[in-house]
Amino acid sequence: MIAEKMIKIGNRVDVEITGLQKYGAFVRFGKNRGLIHISEIKSGYIADIHEIVAVGQKVKAQIIDIDEFDGKVSLSLRTLEAHPQTHHIQRKFHFNNSANKIGFQPFKDNLADWTEEQLAYLKQVKENQGA
Secondary structure: OOOOOOOOOOOEEEEEEEEEEOOEEEEEEOOEEEEEEHHHOOOOOOOOHHHOOOOOOEEEEEEEEEEOOOOEEEEEOHHHOOOOOOHHHHHHHHHHOHHHOOOHHHHHHHHHHHHHHHHHHHHHHHHHHHO
């Protein structure tokens, strides 16, 4: 439940980290509690949240969402960075980097070969069923 009615999306608040899980940091600010999801801790990949923040640490965060139904507050440290990266930019780098062997470009490059292989396999299965 939201204790203070003046809490709004976009507000910057001083928070204290009260707990850490692999998916994010639980925080307290005033009489309120919230969560900073691991994707909102900082731009870029985070392998271990414990290397970035610690229980008891006090930081400034920005409110990015309020679920008025159950009072959950989502916060972000990433939005307060000087040049925050968006998830879209990070995904674009990974998915368009053919060295990563993931994403759309490697799929596009291999689609014709995979299609031929699959059609040959299906033809063989059909021939074996008829025999």
